[in-house]
Amino acid sequence: GEAREILDSHEAGLWVPPEDPAALAEAVQNLAQDTDLLKRLSANSLAAAPKHSRSVQADKMITVFEKALKDKGVG
Numbered sequence: 001g002e003a004r005e006i007l008d009s010h011e012a013g014l015w016v017p018p019e020d021p022a023a024l025a026e027a028v029q030n031l032a033q034d035t036d037l038l039k040r041l042s043a044n045s046l047a048a049a050p051k052h053s054r055s056v057q058a059d060k061m062i063t064v065f066e067k068a069l070k071d072k073g074v075g
Contacts, residue, residue, distance in 0.1 A: 013045055
């Protein structure tokens, strides 16, 4: 879903299927063994986080509502 899209588009983490402990264990092992990957994902996630904060998302939603109201001639 959306979380996976964010992870993939920002290369900000590893996605594992829900309720798949073997896949989760494999991802953790990969990160433990590949410190370069861990550092890259960590840096990318910190860079991406502000773009997906609740306040940023709320501002985007308000903009959508304001545009919709304006298009309808309200406000």
